[in-house]
Amino acid sequence: MTTYAVLSKGLEKRFGDVHALRGLDLAVPEGTVCGLLGPNGAGKTTAVRLLTTLIRPDGGRAEVAGHDVAREPAAVRRAIGVTGQATSVDTDLTGRENLRLFARLHRLGGAVARARADALLDRFALGDAADRPARTYSGGMRRRLDLAASLLTRPRVLFLDEPTTGLDPASRTAIWDVVRELTLGGTTVLLTTQYLEEADQLADDIVLIDRGRATVRGTPAALKAEIGAHAEVVVADDAALPAAAMVLGRLTGSRTTLDTARRAAGAAAEPDLTLPRLVRELDAAGVPVVDATLRQPTLDEVFLRLTATTDAEEAVA
Incomplete structure (x- = not known):
């Protein structure tokens, strides 16, 4: 007890x-x-x-x-x-x-x-x-x-x-x-x-x-697990970005962001997503990868996300 x-x-x-x-x-x-x-x-x-x-x-x-x-x-x-x-x-x-x-x-x-x-x-x-x-x-x-x-x-x-x-x-x-x-x-x-x-x-x-x-x-x-890990992929050419975004979107279940540095990023809510699995999925989709990372969120990121969610809920109420 x-x-x-x-x-x-x-x-x-x-x-x-x-x-x-x-x-x-x-x-x-x-x-x-x-x-x-x-x-x-x-x-x-x-x-x-x-x-x-x-x-x-x-x-x-x-x-x-x-x-x-x-x-x-x-x-x-x-x-x-x-x-x-x-x-x-x-x-x-x-x-x-x-x-x-x-x-x-x-x-x-x-x-x-x-x-x-x-x-x-x-x-x-x-x-x-x-x-x-x-x-x-x-x-x-x-x-x-x-x-x-x-x-x-x-x-x-x-x-x-x-x-x-x-x-x-x-x-x-x-x-x-x-x-x-x-x-x-x-x-x-x-x-x-x-x-x-x-x-x-x-x-x-x-x-x-x-x-x-x-x-x-x-x-x-x-x-931290509620927020999910942050997945980021840098591809070899701009033409590969849509395919990278599609793989990330499927694996993370979140909206993928793209930028001019040939980078695609998304937040992975799935706790079983690992870096080797991410690389295998990108390779299977024919995405030419320069770099791939999977980083756990910091408590700062959790705090910012949760306080933003609370603010949104208060506004709706």
């Missing part, structure tokens, strides 16, 4: 005339990473603020770590860690002082506060800079310190709201490694991000939020 660390049904939230959440449903199993994706203004940050008890819902209900966010906010706060879009570290304090301060604010005893702060500084490769003021830290170091602070209480559920925005690739990769380590240890992570590669790397499941609703959900692999 699946146990859910985050569970919501019909969450509603308004800010004046703005309907930020319009019946949001979520179900995040324990020990997994759920990636919340969506365009700016879709409701991702509102959902995080509500699930972390910073704001109250106007309708619906939600549970985090088995506690109702509206009726048991204190219990929810004891069970979670939060890293927001802006770092919360005090730049006048050292890294060690920051962590010990956060630990005491969480009512951890002095000895426990010191021990956990020191362990986290080492875990996040901040030991050598532990006694320097945080204002001397790079952006990546401050972000790692902020994430370390959210782990002082060893939370069951960790909320990461765009945790790597503005970081260089090395710092981003370091945070990815920490997230993977946490989930292996049983922590549940709810991640919002604008980096589709980040969601592809980390998320077990992805939920696309648009206009305050969960419109699409599934694993990265399943969502």
Whole structure:
């Protein structure tokens, strides 16, 4: 039986005339990473603020770590860690002082506060800079310190709201490694991000939020399979383009595009289409091929296709 660390049904939230959440449903199993994706203004940050008890819902209900966010906010706060879009570290304090301060604010005893702060500084490769003021830290170091602070209480559920925005690739990769380590240890992570590669790397499941609703959900692999691979053929002469387009259209079941570079392309919804099969079919049709490729879609392409589909459905409705 699946146990859910985050569970919501019909969450509603308004800010004046703005309907930020319009019946949001979520179900995040324990020990997994759920990636919340969506365009700016879709409701991702509102959902995080509500699930972390910073704001109250106007309708619906939600549970985090088995506690109702509206009726048991204190219990929810004891069970979670939060890293927001802006770092919360005090730049006048050292890294060690920051962590010990956060630990005491969480009512951890002095000895426990010191021990956990020191362990986290080492875990996040901040030991050598532990006694320097945080204002001397790079952006990546401050972000790692902020994430370390959210782990002082060893939370069951960790909320990461765009945790790597503005970081260089090395710092981003370091945070990815920490997230993977946490989930292996049983922590549940709810991640919002604008980096589709980040969601592809980390998320077990992805939920696309648009206009305050969960419109699409599934694993990265399943969502890519819905879009299908991208097949592209370059032919030896213009006269071969119609035959190439006919083969691609038959194999992909989609409209084939042609261009002046003697190239024909189409999206293959059929999961069994392979490059050898594509080449054999072209050869059987007598198409003189210069190059042929079959590329799986990126999550960026999935996101653009799905949000465009959602927009079209909204327009029809």
